Amino acid sequence: MSRINSQRKNCIDVFNAFLVSFATYAGIFEFPRIEATYDVPKKLISFSKCISCKDYNQWVHFYEDDYLFERIWRNPQKYLNILKRFNGVILPDFSLYRDMPLVMQLWNIYRSRAIGFWLQINGLKVIPNIRFGDKRTYRVCCDGIEKQCVIAVGTHGTLKHVHDREVFLNGFDEVVKKLRPTTIVVYGSAPDKYFKKYKDAGISIAQFDCEFATSHKEVV
Numbered sequence: 001m002s003r004i005n006s007q008r009k010n011c012i013d014v015f016n017a018f019l020v021s022f023a024t025y026a027g028i029f030e031f032p033r034i035e036a037t038y039d040v041p042k043k044l045i046s047f048s049k050c051i052s053c054k055d056y057n058q059w060v061h062f063y064e065d066d067y068l069f070e071r072i073w074r075n076p077q078k079y080l081n082i083l084k085r086f087n088g089v090i091l092p093d094f095s096l097y098r099d100m101p102l103v104m105q106l107w108n109i110y111r112s113r114a115i116g117f118w119l120q121i122n123g124l125k126v127i128p129n130i131r132f133g134d135k136r137t138y139r140v141c142c143d144g145i146e147k148q149c150v151i152a153v154g155t156h157g158t159l160k161h162v163h164d165r166e167v168f169l170n171g172f173d174e175v176v177k178k179l180r181p182t183t184i185v186v187y188g189s190a191p192d193k194y195f196k197k198y199k200d201a202g203i204s205i206a207q208f209d210c211e212f213a214t215s216h217k218e219v220v
Contacts, residue, residue, distance in 0.1 A: 019076065019118040027143030029106050032117040034128050036149035039088060040183050041127075044208050047072065047092075056085045062092040062129070063154040063187045063210065073111055080122060088125035090152045090185065091116040096133035098167065105133040106140070113144055127152045127185060130175050134167070138174040151181045155188035156210040169194060176203070 023032040041059035048068040050060045060083055062069045069092060072079050083089055092115055094108035109131065116126045129152045132141040145151065153175075158168040176184075176198060183204040186195070190207040199205055 016073070016076070016114065019114040022121060023114075023117045025144070027140055029110070029140055029143065031110055031140075031144040032113045033144040034091075034113060034116050034126065034146070035120055036146035037088070037125055037127055038150055038182065039125055039127075040150060040204070040206050041087065041090075041185060041208075044090070044187065045086075046211065050086065051079075051082060056087070058086060059088045059090060059127070060086050061090040061152075061187060063090075063156065064093075066095050072115065076115060076118060080119075083119065083124060084122070088127065089116075089119055090127045090187075091119075091129040093129050093131055093154055096131050096137065098134040100133060102134075102136055105137050109137070109141055129153070130172075130179075132171045132175070135171065138171045139178065141171075142175055142178045145179060147178075148180050148182055150183045150185065151175075151179060152185035152187065154210075155186055155190065157188075159189060159191070159194070176201075 020032050025031060026033050043058035044061045045053055045055075045058045046064050046068075047060055047062050048064060072092065092112045094111050096105045096108055112129060112131070116128060119126050127150050128145045130141060130145070131154070132138055153172065155168070157164070159165045181203055183206055184195075184198060186205060186207045188208075188210045190205055192199075195205055
């Protein structure tokens with residue numbers, strides 16, 4: 001028998017339904033809709049470092065290993081007031097691996113959007129992070145994202161190897177075609193060889209070195 005989770009007496013919200021209590025949904029998989037933003041970060045800080053940081057004039061990102069930010073899914077309320085101190089948040093980058101079952105890839109897109117919607121209704125500025133896995137996710141990964149606004153993408157680990165690069169570039173072409181963003185925030189490298197065509201189309205690229213590249217430069 002089908003039951004309604006939110007109507008159960010003494011219900012424990014095991015799948016964070018409260019995050020999307022007021023959401024509207026898009027696409028066949030019902031990803032929560034994220035309102036457009038046109039703000040572009042000037043400085044980024046990772047979620048794991050923002051917890052103890054006192055420089056709030058920057059945006060929080062989640063381009064780091066999942067275990068470092070899985071806690072925001074387990075207990076979103078605990079981190080709300082911390083995130084509110086900053087200029088805004090780039091939505092969580094839960095991993096999508098091509099050898100993941102499709103349902104897990106979709107679940108991680110959903111989780112990012114659910115947190116994003118909840119942050120927005122709590123007054124935070126958010127930039128949608130676009131993450132896709134295999135080609136089945138290329139189109140659905142844009143569901144619920146407004147066209148002609150600011151989006152973000154992480155490129156660290158996607159451009160080095162031929163097949164990974166091919167999958168990423170093909171998928172991102174689909175994303176840009178569908179969303180026609182005004183600005184793409186890129187965490188990681190954004191070589192002209194691959195991103196110049198977007199610039200030529202009038203899209204601004206706001207590129208930020210990943211922490212690995214930054215620390216390597218410091219060592220050198």
